[in-house]
Amino acid sequence: MASQTTPTSLPVRPPLPLASRQSGRYPRPQLVRRDWSDLTGVWAFRHDDDDVGLRAGWAAGFDGTVPIVVPFPPESPASGVGDTAFHPVVWYSRTISAAELAEAGRTTDAPRLLLHFGAVDYRARVWIDGAFVGGHEGGHTPFSFDVTDLLDGDGEHLLVVRAEDDPHDLTQPRGKQDWHEDAHAIWYHRTTGIWQPVWLEAVPDVSIAHLRWLPGDPASVSLGLTLRGVAPAGSRLLVSLLWADGDETLATVETTLSAATDVVDVVVPVTRQRNGQAEDELQWSPEKPRLVDATVTVTTPGGGVDAVASYLGLRTVGVDRGVFRLNDRPYDVRSVLEQGFWPESHLAAPSAEALRDEVELIKQLGFTAVRLHQKVEDPRFLYWADRLGLLVWGEIAATYEFSPRAVQRLTTEWMEAVERDVSHPSVVTWVPFNESWGIQHVPHDARQQAFSRSLADLTRALDPSRPVISNDGWEHSGSDILSVHDYQGDGGILAATFADDAARTRLLTGPGVGGRRVLVGSAVDEGQPVMLTEFGGVTYQPDAVRDDGWGYSVASDGDDWLARIEALYDAVRASQFLAGSCYTQLTDTMQETNGLLTADRRPKMPIERIRRAVTGR
Structure with a gap:
């Protein structure tokens, strides 16, 4: 790849739509072409x-x-x-x-x-x-x-x-x-x-197959470009970044593509961010979900042109000194567990609009984050999380057997999922395992410890920009965040479990909640943030839809239900060391009736009262 130069005029087709302002219907939100045929x-x-x-x-x-x-x-x-x-x-x-x-x-x-x-x-x-x-x-x-x-x-x-x-x-x-x-x-x-979705689209002989946006230091973003077909000598790449809230061009870079590679890494300087006092104006967060539009154009000497629209968010995530950091500031993760299951359509969303509605409901309930549970969600959900401002924990569906075949299958699919979603600014944490599913003997089986630890490390190799939880809930081996699941229904008992530094030490060195150790194998406490990533699960059925519904504790009526939830959240808020939490769960799902919403997405009590219980204000 030749050095970057001043851009010249390149032939392009009529202007592409701004990727950050889609209707949410296009199946692949961060690599948009104008023309496509929906085969659903x-x-x-x-x-x-x-x-x-x-x-x-x-x-x-x-x-x-x-x-x-x-x-x-x-x-x-x-x-x-x-x-x-x-x-x-x-x-x-x-x-x-x-x-x-x-x-x-x-x-x-x-x-x-x-x-x-x-x-x-x-x-x-x-x-x-x-x-x-x-x-x-x-x-x-x-x-x-x-x-x-x-x-x-x-x-x-x-x-x-x-x-x-x-x-x-x-x-x-x-x-x-x-x-x-x-x-x-x-x-x-x-x-x-x-x-x-299933769809058709037409492309040139040399076309853009994948874009990988990773924000770097505050003044740049890295673009990884994968091509379909080999770019002949003399092919050119043009990258333009546009501030999504206006018509200001933030960066324009042109470079020559090498015929010997189909993967290109380009560092795009974001000029406005060089002034440290102006960094906050462009940074993405749930409170201010600012997006940057991008146009990526590849031209070949024979006149071939492939231009795609994309978008990105400029933000950093990480962990340090026991806290989760967003844009290098401590951020209290207030999350809800999302099964992504609808009565009428199961894992598929009933419509593209339903995915936006889901994100909006989560935010209205007072949450800043969502844990997508045991599912790689439709990319259009992530689009709305990016656009409306919602942190996402990305998780893979589990196997239920440990064997060489299960290892190969889970690893392959997880790698594909990470690569699919790596550019979404809303995705801030990766979760390759949950509650030791598929590695049931990880406390004493060195092979399963090696798999858990190696898959976490593989995730970091694929994406060094986000924290990784090796096994959400317990029995961690190589986690950047130590997550714990605790369905204690008494707020006072929960408060004692997560009270202070002495409680943290007991939690990490003792037998753990329900006898499940937090650390296994060679894993040690390195001061990682501790989060309560499943709790609550209080059942309340305002319409008594089914008599076989269940949860982890049962409320007698709506007021009792809200009082129980508020007491649990009071315990979380009182903790001196918890860096975040995740309530179980967003909606009733089949026989699980422990949602904040019914299965058809109706709040079980007035939404403002649920929000007060969740946020404490």
């Missing part, structure tokens, strides 16, 4: 319980179908199928029309067509007109195929998808999806097959 909607669907479809040639088309609304999983009512029984193999098909091909933006300048899937649970195989396109394993992460040669005409084409999701395979990262046929305890109905 009604598809044809069929179960394949005997797994005969491959041998019977269903890849070229199949009958006996029922309609399904994609991207809602077939277990959900919103899909139109609503069958929660065991169905380990399912098939989908739909016709791609000439109009949809045109809508994708295919031109002589953008001749290549990409087929994108947001997420298919768990293993996917894809065909077009009977020709195999490719496959992907991992139920929470995106994948794409170049389908140019298979969509070379203007007529209709048949798209077929096979999804395999074995409910009894405990090496699959599955999170809260139940391996029993009927949901039990803290697990929910399964989500099989397509559950995030």
Whole structure:
């Protein structure tokens, strides 16, 4: 890569929309192209319980179908199928029309067509007109195929998808999806097959595949650029940063791309931030979620141009001297546990608008953060967290078996999830394990300790800019934050557990809450922040919707429920060492009736009263 130079005029297509001011519908918020074709909607669907479809040639088309609304999983009512029984193999098909091909933006300048899937649970195989396109394993992460040669005409084409999701395979990262046929305890109905958007878009022969924004010192941001295709000699890169609240250009950098690499690192100086007194004007936080718009353009000597819109937030996160720091200032993390499950659509959001509504509700309740629990959430949720101002803890779905296969699967999917979400300013913490799920014997098994510790270190290698929790809740080995789960329902007892430095020492050196040690193996107390990352769980059913609902403690009525929550929060606020907390949980979810909201997102008491209990004001 040559040295950075003064920018020259580059040919670009008409102006791109500002990425930070989207409607929230585009499936990939930080790499936006103007033209794309949405392939969600009604598809044809069929179960394949005997797994005969491959041998019977269903890849070229199949009958006996029922309609399904994609991207809602077939277990959900919103899909139109609503069958929660065991169905380990399912098939989908739909016709791609000439109009949809045109809508994708295919031109002589953008001749290549990409087929994108947001997420298919768990293993996917894809065909077009009977020709195999490719496959992907991992139920929470995106994948794409170049389908140019298979969509070379203007007529209709048949798209077929096979999804395999074995409910009894405990090496699959599955999170809260139940391996029993009927949901039990803290697990929910399964989500099989397509559950995030599917779309087409056209790109040039050399195109931008991935952007990785990482804020550096207060006056710069690092861009990692991954290309699809090899940039010929003489190709150029232009990066422009624009203040999202106006038309002020913050930085413009142009450089030559090397033909020998498809990954480019560029340091973009943010001129306005060189004045230390002006840094706060651009920094992102939940209170002031300022975003910077970006345009990234790649040109090739033959006239090829790929221009994409993106955005970023200038902020730093870290831990130091027992506190969590945002923009180098102590920040009290007030979080809520989010299962991301809807009665009508399960892990898929019922609409793009529902994702914005979720972020807004969390903020209205008085929280500054959300812990996405056992799920890699739709990127459009992260977009609204970025735009509206909400800290996010990113977590992966757990396996429930420790074996070489489980290690490989979890590691691969976690790496893909981190890379997908690394540029979102709202994401401030990574959580690869929860409550020793999948590493149940980590207190005494050196192999499981090594896996927990190494996955935390691998996460830091992929992203050194954020703290990592090796195993949320207990039994930490290599955590930047020591998190504890405690569902004690008595506020006075909870206050004593987390009172002062002496209580901190007892907590970290003793048997731990419920007998679960906080530190295992060679891990020691290095002064890390301590957070209470699951507590509460108080059940209250204002409408008595179900008689089998449960929580960790039970309130007699709405006033009692609020009094219990306030007493628990009083204990958290009184602690001399807690650096943050996470209340369980945002919504009732199936048989769990311990939410602040009902399953259909209605506050159980007036929202201002819940907010007062949470915030203390």
